[in-house]
Amino acid sequence: MSLYFRWIWGYWRKRLGVLPILLFFTVVSTAVAVAWPLVWKFALDAARTLAPGRAEAMGRVADAVLILLLVGVGRSVRNFYPMMRARVNGLFEMAVRRDYFEKILHKRHGFFTKFRTGDVVTRLTDDISGFSKIAWFMCSGVFRAFESFSGLVFSVVAMLILDWRLGLITITPLPLMMFIWYRVRVLVEARFKKNQAAISKTNDLLESTFSGIRIVKAYNAEDRFRKKLGAILSGRVDVEMDVVKLWALLDTFYATLSNLGRVLAIVFGGLWVLDGSLTIGTLYAIFLYVDQLVRPMMDIPQFFISGKQTTVCIDRLLELADFEAGKRDDDGGPEIVTRIEDVALRDVSFRYDNGRAEGALAGVSLTVPRGRRVAVVGAVGCGKSTVARILSGELRPAAGDVLVNGRPLPEQDLPSYRRRVGYVPQEALLFSDTVRENVAFGRPIDEPALREALRIARMDAEVAAFPKGLDELLGRRGVRVSGGQRQRLAIARALAGNPDLLILDDVTAALDAENEEALWDALAGAREDLAAVVVTHRVATAMRADHIVVLDRGRMAGEGTHEHLLATCPPYRRLARSPIP
Amino acid sequence: MNEPDDHFEEKDPPRPAVRRTFRRLLPWLRPHRRTLLVALFTVLVITACQLAGPFFFGRTVNAIEKDLGMETVVLLAGAFFASFLVAAGVGYAQGLMLTRMGIRVVTAIKERVFGHLLSLSVKFHESNPVGKLIARTEGDAETVKELFSRVAISILQSALAFVATLTTMLVVSFRTSFVLLLVLPVMALGAAWFFRVIRGVYRELRRRFAELSGMITEYVQGVPVVQQFDQKERALRLLDERNRAKFRTEMRSWYLDYGFWGAFLFVEVLAGVAILWFGAKGILAAAIDVGTLLMFLEYTRRVFEPIIHFGEQLTQVQRGLASADRVFDLLDTPPEVADAPGAAEEASFTREIRFEDVSFSYDGVDKVLDGVSFTVRRGERVALVGPSGGGKTTLVSLLCRFLDPTGGRVLLDGRDLREFTQRAWRERIGLVLQEIYLFPGTVLDNLRVLDEDVAPERVEAAARAVTADSFIEALPERYGADLAERGTNLSLGERQILSFARALAAEPDLLVLDEATSSVDPGTEERIQVSLERLLTGRTAVIVAHRLSTIRGADRILVVRKGRIEEEGDHDTLLARGGLYRELWDLQSAGNGNGRPEARP
Ligand SMILES: Nc1ncnc2c1ncn2[C@@H]1O[C@H](COP(=O)(O)OP(=O)(O)OP(=O)(O)O)[C@@H](O)[C@H]1O
Ligand SMILES: Nc1ncnc2c1ncn2[C@@H]1O[C@H](COP(=O)(O)OP(=O)(O)OP(=O)(O)O)[C@@H](O)[C@H]1O
């Protein structure tokens, strides 16, 4: 409990400025709630003194009318209270979403194989902004309950003062309500958890289906995916109904109880009016009070219910945050890397969390000095991309060292290292934004540098041919350009930062021979001292390197020049002798 | 207004009339007629109870006033409570019934939207961020739910209660309630304006929300890239932007909402005051008694209660309608590639596929393909090669009918592909895409694309043919192993091999391979080719490859450049010709390990 309390307080602490306003509204609201019936009592008692022909009594009615109008204004003003709350809800919503989005931006690789996009997005949207979920609860939930509680207390006090007997009678159902709430709160939690999980599951399916739409269509799988969605959705009907039933039951119960209060008020009040110990005005006032109490009595249990829902949602966010908590993608030392002279792997091993037991890499060493080009070759799944990702700083070795300028990378500032690295992953991922934004990618890169990067990547002519040139919009994941163009844009993006070390993971898979040839020439011509790691399947590409590293099932099978490896390394020979260059 | 176009929601399309939206919503309720009928009946019961309530209340007060004795008072008060009890019980049952119906309807809507999205063209999908589409399918439909479950009925209930109360008041005393009649039209006008405005705001809000989820989806998937380029700040800035846009629109909706109802509440006060004033005068003139005045005050409250309730509900309705509009906009977007009426359900590929003077343009201006003609005969192996961006993948998309040509025709055995259903034609095809995609789920489900009719043995045979068995066997649960999103717990080459196996498992007549072995090492590719030789007998294949050695054995090679076919012929012919193909071949084999590319058969 205190965990959630602290969590919520953490956000409130930064927004204490709105508290006075909210408190002011609470006071207004309570005052109006208490005054409203009293004014009516006054008015009615005034009306009671009326009798045919007694015109002077109208004076008191006129007073009553004035007071009524005044309190009426207060009632309208009170209506701005929920508006204020909605605003604060919105502020919290933004703050929470930002915080957790930021946490996700700092997650390491393992997070993204564990959690699926649809699920994460659900937690960042629906869980935060849905009604009676996190943001709503943090302000509206709390302050509505507070408003209600304050109204309730003062109304009860007013009732007791007006007529303590009647007051007591009408509030008898109150404890019963609290008790009922107490009994059902566990149910709420379990059902609600299931509900949110079902929403996540739906969104996961939607995400993967839309992303793979070509495959769905090519394999005529539309109906099968529809069925899959149907199954998830029909499962949701019952889960959702469970939640609704609970709500409806509480609703009805509470409404009935409060009506019971009203009836009691009339009967007993009526009797006392008859024996003269109560005025009709007081009776009406108490009646109004009881009426006004219905909403607070609903709001207070609502507070607890949505509180429970909120804890479920907070748990779901914390689950994201707590995954490898304390490990950020950019953890490292304070030393800024201003220039990469050389990079080396020393006896590096790596194992994916959910991967094979024997690991993806074992005892891999290589050195990339400035101005040199090192090729990494090997069969499918031998660990080349894993090496590239370790060099780029995306993955951290389980054992062994990554040395940058002769010093362990973890002792240096990772972002500054990354800024000096241009990494082109095997699968080029672009964003649905303009070409310019995709290549510059938020870095302060001027237009000539941008064009130069595009030129080296051999993408300049094609970009120039786009109707809007650099400002052409690419579709989601950059689908509006061809496979090779996407790859070349990713290369341009890597080059645009003017890196010291270039890591190219099998980029030539999507390039034609002409483009590939030109790319290597341009790279060689661009910067003498550029170091490069080139992962490739093509011997022709490997031969351009100064040094070749051969991997076989995660281990070093050999290294050296092309001729040396041909003579000494059987796996390399297999690669080179294949009729497929 | 609904062009089959991309980015269709960049601005909100004009708002259709409320009536039209409602009319379109009605068919969804048809399967639930019985429920609705029962609900209608419950509405009557509840309204009757609600009317009886104040009536008994007034009588009770009068009974007390006139000293009719304890028994009468208790009886009347009992009746008062009983009317509440009945209303509450019936209300509970009604609520559940309607909510269940609402959930059912919305489930149906979601399924329909999903189905429709699946039928929309690849082009539509690729220009709309996934997150936006999710927001449409899930989020908008959820908002529509409100319309069906509680709201519609309680509006009816409120309206009924309002009319009944008003009538009763008019009958009991015309003069006092006359005041109300003066106020109501003014309020109605105000409300009409309010609803029009707020619906637009809600629509904008839904759009903002979709943009926000679209952005989050894209960046959650792009985190590795964001980290690599140290652009977390930028991603956060973008989030802030989207967040704030949504916040602003949302606040606008609240300001409107509460501002309006605040003013409204004040009208209630005015009406109450007026009744008190005139009622008091009535008492002075001996026209009414205090009991009646009380009853009136209570009635006034009851007239306003449904109005306010009604108004709040109507606001909800606007919210629902705004989402319904968005849902219908989507459902109205016609699929760009659609089955023609009467299209053949069976397609047999017996002789040939012909591209006849085919042109294609994505944007209607730039021709990506320009007058392409060629024939693929049954049993042939045809290769498409050429520079990146030349139009090879576009040709493949046309072949699979992901796109329809903007000029010319694609003919299957002499008949236009458009004369067949998409399903009929695609049943003949096994496709490997250039952009590799695997679904989260088991390896087996991926290889047979959820088709349970495909026997696991067939899948395993296909996997063996492309050497996928070697790494599948190494997975903890082999074919039952779960793949991560997009299959990212495998190396890209492994994923590509799996997509290849998926195509083979479909046992197609026509195998379409767009760079199907680009990320595979030569050794593995060689082994795949050996088994492909065997598998391809009697089948036709269209193969796109940059690595020319992959397609050297093809019966015919088409060299595609800038949307045209520049050269056509087999490997030797093209080499001898000394054109673009020769140039590319020389470039690729220049650095080859054995140095003599042509020395091998
Ligand atoms: N969805 C799209 N919208 C607009 N233009 C597109 C789209 N997809 C591709 N293009 C353009 O059409 C042209 C041909 O693209 P296509 O994907 O067919 O090339 P490709 O020959 O397959 O190239 P690669 O070898 O690089 O895969 C390119 O100039 C590309 O920019
Ligand atoms: N996220 C992951 N979780 C678990 N295992 C993984 C993950 N990514 C890769 N692997 C496994 O680790 C091994 C090495 O993968 P890696 O991507 O480094 O291979 P690769 O040499 O780049 O192959 P390719 O030539 O296909 O690109 C493979 O067996 C692969 O299945």
Ligand SMILES: [Mg+2]
């Ligand atoms: Mg790889």
Ligand SMILES: [Mg+2]
């Ligand atoms: Mg292509």
